[in-house]
Amino acid sequence: MDRDGTESEAMDRDGTDREPPLTSYRKPLTRSLDRYLDDVSGELSVSVLDLPTGLSYSYNRGLRAATASIVKVDIVIALLLKAQRQGRGLTAWERSTAARAIRVSDNAAASALWSAIGGASGLAAANRKLGLRHTRPGPGGAWGSTTTSAADQVRLLKALSSAASPLSAKHRRYVLGLMGNVVPEQAWGVSAAGRGDAGVALKNGWLPRLRDGGRWTVNSIGRVRDRGHTFLIAVISRRNSSMGVGIKAIERVSRLVTRALARAAAQR
Numbered sequence: 042m043d044r045d046g047t048e049s050e051a052m053d054r055d056g057t058d059r060e061p062p063l064t065s066y067r068k069p070l071t072r073s074l075d076r077y078l079d080d081v082s083g084e085l086s087v088s089v090l091d092l093p094t095g096l097s098y099s100y101n102r103g104l105r106a107a108t109a110s111i112v113k114v115d116i117v118i119a120l121l122l123k124a125q126r127q128g129r130g131l132t133a134w135e136r137s138t139a140a141r142a143i144r145v146s147d148n149a150a151a152s153a154l155w156s157a158i159g160g161a162s163g164l165a166a167a168n169r170k171l172g173l174r175h176t177r178p179g180p181g182g183a184w185g186s187t188t189t190s191a192a193d194q195v196r197l198l199k200a201l202s203s204a205a206s207p208l209s210a211k212h213r214r215y216v217l218g219l220m221g222n223v224v225p226e227q228a229w230g231v232s233a234a235g236r237g238d239a240g241v242a243l244k245n246g247w248l249p250r251l252r253d254g255g256r257w258t259v260n261s262i263g264r265v266r267d268r269g270h271t272f273l274i275a276v277i278s279r280r281n282s283s284m285g286v287g288i289k290a291i292e293r294v295s296r297l298v299t300r301a302l303a304r305a306a307a308q309r
Contacts, residue, residue, distance in 0.1 A: 259287025
């Protein structure tokens with residue numbers, strides 16, 4: 042597993058020996074993740090940002106994975122940006138289709154919205170506006186084959202959480218509202234970082250990949266509010282032996298990284 046880190050990009054692991062005090066949690070956390078993931082099948086990357094404190098962490102930032110259904114958030118954001126450019130709100134059809142795409146992860150709804158935004162070129166244009174760096178839209182109608190990084194997914198979540206976002210406040214609340222009301226059977230993943238489901242807005246993706254011999258890509262992105270913290274968390278993984286193995290790893294890693302950042306914040 043490629044776990045390199047550099048100092049040149051926000052949320053990278055600090056690989057130097059002269060670590061500043063406010064990032065001293067990073068090396069112990071990386072060792073903990075190394076130990077845990079050495080016994081887990083597949084590859085995993087995580088990025089997390091705590092908005093109130095500004096503390097952040099990334100692990101295995103070079104990993105790129107298919108988005109599977111987490112791209113549905115990106116597609117809905119692209120739809121909203123298009124509506125903003127046109128100076129209008131969403132139509133009733135757009136609203137109901139967006140809700141199905143995110144709340145129940147309806148693939149037909151996502152395909153319809155993919156066409157509505159102009160497919161791959163429409164998503165790419167939206168992602169440039171959002172400042173995404175590593176996300177490449179899937180070919181043709183294969184929106185689930187879009188590839189991304191965990192760091193890019195945190196950038197996407199920041200676009201839903203920041204007044205500096207190209208999205209209006211109303212549209213930010215709208216998307217987070219959908220993510221906060223996914224059907225219960227799809228509420229696994231980064232929600233494990235919180236205590237209870239209050240304050241969680243997420244979207245998950247899961248897909249057995251033929252190119253990986255039928256092994257599973259399992260991803261989870263979201264915002265978790267817990268005890269004074271607002272964590273933006275993205276975990277992407279591929280080549281898991283089963284969907285369940287991927288979910289278990291995502292939930293364990295989500296707890297490890299957010300608790301490490303919470304402890305570091307308490308020691309400031």
